[in-house]
Amino acid sequence: MRVRVTTTAVGITAAALLALPACSSDAETAAATSSTTRSTSPAVPEPGSTPLSSTALTERLLAGGDLGSGYTRKLERAEHNDDVTVLGCPALDDLDGDAATGGSLDFPRQAKTAFTYAGSGDSEISEELYSDTPGKLSDGMGRIFDAMTGCPTYQVLVGGSAIDITTQKTAPPHLGDEQWSQLLTFSAGGHDSVMKQTAIRDGNVLVIVSGSPALVDRHLDKALAKATAR
Numbered sequence: 336m337r338v339r340v341t342t343t344a345v346g347i348t349a350a351a352l353l354a355l356p357a358c359s360s361d362a363e364t365a366a367a368t369s370s371t372t373r374s375t376s377p378a379v380p381e382p383g384s385t386p387l388s389s390t391a392l393t394e395r396l397l398a399g400g401d402l403g404s405g406y407t408r409k410l411e412r413a414e415h416n417d418d419v420t421v422l423g424c425p426a427l428d429d430l431d432g433d434a435a436t437g438g439s440l441d442f443p444r445q446a447k448t449a450f451t452y453a454g455s456g457d458s459e460i461s462e463e464l465y466s467d468t469p470g471k472l473s474d475g476m477g478r479i480f481d482a483m484t485g486c487p488t489y490q491v492l493v494g495g496s497a498i499d500i501t502t503q504k505t506a507p508p509h510l511g512d513e514q515w516s517q518l519l520t521f522s523a524g525g526h527d528s529v530m531k532q533t534a535i536r537d538g539n540v541l542v543i544v545s546g547s548p549a550l551v552d553r554h555l556d557k558a559l560a561k562a563t564a565r
Contacts, residue, residue, distance in 0.1 A: 348367065391466075392446035393539075395563075396462055396561075405453050406451070406453075406460075408449075421489060422491070423489045425485075426483075427482045427486065439513040442466070442472070444465065445465045446463075447462065461545050462542070463542075463545075464543075466540050468538060469538060469539055472540075476536065480517065483517065484517055489502065498521050500552070501522070502520075507534075508535075508555065510535050511537035511563075514535055516531070516533040516534070518531050518548065519531075519532070530546060531545065532544070532550075533551055537559065537563045540562075
């Protein structure tokens with residue numbers, strides 16, 4: 336069965352799919368892994384707390400000075416209406432009609448940035464910040480990660496190109512209130528690319544850092560600290 340999933344709904348995957356050639360790494364062609372670790376119950380928002388605005392989130396994104404030398408800011412891609420077609424993953428099929436069409440995962444308060452790192456074969460790292468009530472962030476992020484990791488292998492069609500995806504679970508760091516983490520291997524045209532994605536929810540802020548596994552591990556702590564600074 337095919338399900339047409341918009342790039343908004345699978346934003347954490349779409350960036351990697353569209354940037355596949357730039358992320359290839361022969362040193363990281365091991366099988367990929369995905370994981371979810373959640374608290375027993377989402378944190379209850381404090382009385383009077385409200386989600387941060389997109390402007391406030393933008394000010395909390397990592398900047399070149401936070402990362403160090405060798406990083407270059409990537410230009411933001413122009414908006415497009417391309418659909419992503421997922422083949423062979425019933426867990427993602429189940430999102431059709433809700434999350435698969437944008438739904439509750441399309442958090443209106445958001446900010447994004449991305450960098451290339453010339454010091455390691457032109458690796459990439461991106462950061463996404465979202466803000467909403469803790470319950471909405473928890474439910475939205477949890478459902479999309481559970482769906483993605485529910486299929487160890489599946490295929491995605493992007494603009495007529497077929498990409499094979501392999502996922503496995505990896506233990507996320509114990510940060511914030513909830514944590515999700517996965518490694519994904521993208522295979523297309525005889526090339527493999529490994530990307531790590533780690534998401535941390537701290538109160539009403541969700542931080543997603545994606546890219547080269549080494550870069551994600553190196554900068555996750557500072558991304559979370561800046562995003563949740565009081």
